[in-house]
Amino acid sequence: MDKGIKNILIVGVGGQGTLLTSRIIAQVAVQMSYDVKVSEVHGMAQRGGSVVSQVRYGEKVYSPIIKKGDADVILAFEKLEAARMLDYLKPGGMVIINNDRVDPLPVMSGKEKYPEDIAERIKGLVENTVIVDASKIAESCGNIKAANVVLLGVLSKAISLPEAEVEKAIQEMVPPRALDVNLAAFREGRKLFTV
Amino acid sequence: MKRLMIGNEAIARGAFEAGATVAAAYPGTPSTEIVSNFAGFEGVYAEWAPNEKVALEVGVGSSIGGARTLVAMKHVGVNVAADPLYTFAYTGVNGGLVLISADDPGMHSSQNEQDNRGYGRFAKIPVIEPADSQEAKDFTRMAFDISERFDTPVMLRITTRLAHSQTLVEEGEVQKPELKEYKKNPAKYVMLPGFARGRHVEVEKRMLKLKEFAEETDLNRIEWGEKNLGIITSGVVYQYVKEVLPDASILKLGLSNPLPEKLIESFASEVDRLLVVEELEPVIEEQIRALGIKVEGKELLSIVGEYSPEMLAACLAGETAGQSFSLESQIPARPPLMCPGCPHRGVFHTVKKMKLVVTGDIGCYTLGALPPLQGMDSCICMGASIGTALGMEKARGEEFAKKVVAVIGDSTFVHSGITPLIDIVYNQGKSTVIILDNDTTAMTGHQDHPATGLTIRKEPTRKLDIEALVRAIGIKNVRVVDPLNLKELETALAEELARNEASVIIAKRPCVLLEREAAQKRYYVDNELCTGCKLCIKIGCTGIYYLDEDKKAVINPNTCVSCGLCPQVCKFDAIKVVEG
Numbered sequence: 001m002d003k004g005i006k007n008i009l010i011v012g013v014g015g016q017g018t019l020l021t022s023r024i025i026a027q028v029a030v031q032m033s034y035d036v037k038v039s040e041v042h043g044m045a046q047r048g049g050s051v052v053s054q055v056r057y058g059e060k061v062y063s064p065i066i067k068k069g070d071a072d073v074i075l076a077f078e079k080l081e082a083a084r085m086l087d088y089l090k091p092g093g094m095v096i097i098n099n100d101r102v103d104p105l106p107v108m109s110g111k112e113k114y115p116e117d118i119a120e121r122i123k124g125l126v127e128n129t130v131i132v133d134a135s136k137i138a139e140s141c142g143n144i145k146a147a148n149v150v151l152l153g154v155l156s157k158a159i160s161l162p163e164a165e166v167e168k169a170i171q172e173m174v175p176p177r178a179l180d181v182n183l184a185a186f187r188e189g190r191k192l193f194t195v
Numbered sequence: 196m197k198r199l200m201i202g203n204e205a206i207a208r209g210a211f212e213a214g215a216t217v218a219a220a221y222p223g224t225p226s227t228e229i230v231s232n233f234a235g236f237e238g239v240y241a242e243w244a245p246n247e248k249v250a251l252e253v254g255v256g257s258s259i260g261g262a263r264t265l266v267a268m269k270h271v272g273v274n275v276a277a278d279p280l281y282t283f284a285y286t287g288v289n290g291g292l293v294l295i296s297a298d299d300p301g302m303h304s305s306q307n308e309q310d311n312r313g314y315g316r317f318a319k320i321p322v323i324e325p326a327d328s329q330e331a332k333d334f335t336r337m338a339f340d341i342s343e344r345f346d347t348p349v350m351l352r353i354t355t356r357l358a359h360s361q362t363l364v365e366e367g368e369v370q371k372p373e374l375k376e377y378k379k380n381p382a383k384y385v386m387l388p389g390f391a392r393g394r395h396v397e398v399e400k401r402m403l404k405l406k407e408f409a410e411e412t413d414l415n416r417i418e419w420g421e422k423n424l425g426i427i428t429s430g431v432v433y434q435y436v437k438e439v440l441p442d443a444s445i446l447k448l449g450l451s452n453p454l455p456e457k458l459i460e461s462f463a464s465e466v467d468r469l470l471v472v473e474e475l476e477p478v479i480e481e482q483i484r485a486l487g488i489k490v491e492g493k494e495l496l497s498i499v500g501e502y503s504p505e506m507l508a509a510c511l512a513g514e515t516a517g518q519s520f521s522l523e524s525q526i527p528a529r530p531p532l533m534c535p536g537c538p539h540r541g542v543f544h545t546v547k548k549m550k551l552v553v554t555g556d557i558g559c560y561t562l563g564a565l566p567p568l569q570g571m572d573s574c575i576c577m578g579a580s581i582g583t584a585l586g587m588e589k590a591r592g593e594e595f596a597k598k599v600v601a602v603i604g605d606s607t608f609v610h611s612g613i614t615p616l617i618d619i620v621y622n623q624g625k626s627t628v629i630i631l632d633n634d635t636t637a638m639t640g641h642q643d644h645p646a647t648g649l650t651i652r653k654e655p656t657r658k659l660d661i662e663a664l665v666r667a668i669g670i671k672n673v674r675v676v677d678p679l680n681l682k683e684l685e686t687a688l689a690e691e692l693a694r695n696e697a698s699v700i701i702a703k704r705p706c707v708l709l710e711r712e713a714a715q716k717r718y719y720v721d722n723e724l725c726t727g728c729k730l731c732i733k734i735g736c737t738g739i740y741y742l743d744e745d746k747k748a749v750i751n752p753n754t755c756v757s758c759g760l761c762p763q764v765c766k767f768d769a770i771k772v773v774e775g
């Protein structure tokens with residue numbers, strides 16, 4: 001039914017760098033001569049709201065947005081956001097979760113509780129769930145902001161994107177001064193995924 | 196080599212390839228990146244205009260002057276520009292003019308979801324709808340030819356999903372720009388009644404020619420599949436149709452105004468069942484029905500909101516897509532928020548504390564309407580806050596006016612807040628207006644405007660002095676305050692509201708996302724003094740949160756930017772500066 005198309009949903013909180021990550025994945029797919037479409041979020045939601053970018057690649061891609069139930073992978077920069085979009089996952093699909101929390105307003109104000117066990121609950125529902133301490137690993141590589149590239153490392157290994165192609169795309173799209181940290185974080189990420 | 200581009204970048208590229216040399220816009224999601232990208236090309240002129248009407252008027256002048264011209268705005272921007280648009284449709288062009296209308300089905304970042312294809316029919320101009328970035332580039336380029344060939348402005352109508360989706364684009368050669376000869380021609384360009392009557396006749400003739408063109412242009416194409424179902428569609432929705440109903444026959448309309456009636460009739464006659472799939476209004480469907488053709492559309496598909504592949508799958512193929520883990524309903528929502536350190540927060544905290552009636556406006560500060568600040572009573576369109584405040588005063592009297600304040604951003608004030616302020620002076624209103632001057636157009640991604648003193652290319656220019664302007668309008672009581680100095684702000688508001696005259700308070704502090712120096716100090720909450728009263732939490736800042744276990748507030752060092760607002764709110768002096 002999916003004609004070999006890969007659907008990757010990248011979810012997080014406005015300002016976390018989901019956009020750059022989706023653009024790197026898309027660039028890798030371009031390098032590999034796939035047809036690619038990416039749907040991005042600009043505007044209001046970027047002010048700390050939930051954000052979703054979508055990358056689709058394959059021989060021929062029509063829609064830039066992924067149908068509910070068709071995502072091969074959900075790459076979540078924040079735990080709650082993985083839960084929010086979980087219905088988009090394909091049966092048998094994979095969820096990669098950064099084990100990090102960013103409290104939304106109802107939690108900050110003490111009105112609601114952050115469901116601390118949310119990552120485990122997802123793991124209970126979806127067998128193929130990988131929980132990664134991406135922020136901590138990024139910090140140890142030199143910058144907590146490189147958490148997105150740690151996740152990218154996990155993802156690229158999980159869906160068999162060639163390491164060299166991804167590194168090439170990172171080199172092209174990450175500012176030179178942040179490159180070393182990003183490459184280190186990416187390699188750490190790749191190490192984390194073992195089948 | 197093909198390259199990924201968002202639709203907006205592709206449009207800029209298409210205009211550049213077509214030899215356009217002038218572009219004007221006012222920012223607005225999802226249109227903003229069109230002209231900001233165009234400004235990156237060499238040898239062209241691009242500007243941020245103060246508003247969409249001015250942008251289009253600059254475009255009209257440039258077109259009459261002989262240059263190919265690009266004008267871009269979001270859907271509601273076309274409302275602002277509608278006056279010149281309708282009459283420019285009469286005069287027609289010299290250099291081709293393409294107006295981009297970026298619609299926002301689903302209202303990702305807008306106050307309504309009007310369907311601007313309606314403008315095409317109403318103003319009698321061609322409407323072109325691309326379905327991916329390649330088409331966005333190619334159709335933009337073609338739109339310039341159509342504009343000149345038929346002597347008409349052309350609307351290229353896109354939607355958020357086209358504007359902000361990246362798809363592959365093969366770049367084309369850049370046509371050498373050609374400045375057409377300028378000839379004085381009052382019968383064409385001076386729309387006095389006598390001349391305009393003549394032009395209206397030309398408009399009708401043009402529409403007939405465009406109808407013929409619609410039949411033959413390859414902007415419209417049929418993709419034959421099985422003939423039991425024929426679908427007519429346009430724009431990005433075409434992609435969802437291909438995804439969900441890959442076997443159906445499709446008539447894809449790239450030119451959706453005027454419609455190719457004969458093509459539609461022949462397509463309809465070959466399929467058993469005819470269905471129009473179009474987001475928002477049944478613009479195409481109703482015209483087809485008026486031709487006497489049996490057609491389905493909105494009885495199956497929503498007139499509200501954005502379409503998606505799963506929505507089409509559910510409505511047309513009876514599939515329910517997705518697994519239902521239903522976690523979404525069990526977890527806290529994550530609405531957008533003002534940033535930590537945002538100067539607007541001080542204003543909304545204060546108007547809420549003073550229990551004022553706030554006529555609001557559009558910008559990042561509209562987030563002040565949401566919990567926990569909830570400091571806004573109305574928000575209609577850009578510039579509406581000031582006139583609305585005056586109207587409230589005239590309806591309910593001057594005593595009521597002492598509780599009413601209009602709140603408007605700097606970019607919005609320049610866009611359309613100046614004339615209503617003149618109305619307050621002219622008609623002797625007593626209202627108080629707060630101009631939130633954060634030195635940028637923050638909401639749409641930090642574009643410059645006349646009061647920032649920088650052009651679209653960040654070149655210095657004469658800076659509009661808002662304070663001097665407000666005084667020149669005739670406002671006698673003008674004060675400039677720091678919105679993060681709560682005492683100063685509250686005092687100013689109390690004094691100005693009490694006055695029997697109109698006042699303007701300029702709350703001046705740059706947007707916290709603009710380049711700033713690293714904070715000099717750090718704050719922490721002294722647990723001995725914190726009573727857990729949550730006053731500091733009610734300012735709705737991600738820099739401070741409430742820890743239920745301890746019943747205390749805690750500063751989040753990763754997000755706090757040390758703006759110093761929460762210490763002013765705390766009644767127990769529990770928020771202190773870290774020493775050393």
Ligand SMILES: Cc1ncc(C[n+]2csc(CCOP(=O)(O)OP(=O)(O)O)c2C)c(N)n1
Nearest residue numbers: 223272557558559604605606607636637638
């Ligand atoms: C007619 C129209 N044009 C453009 C927009 C998009 N838009 C919304 S708010 C805004 C300006 C915001 O700037 P400002 O008033 O300075 O407030 P800030 O976001 O900086 O707080 C723009 C351009 C719109 N909603 N309506």
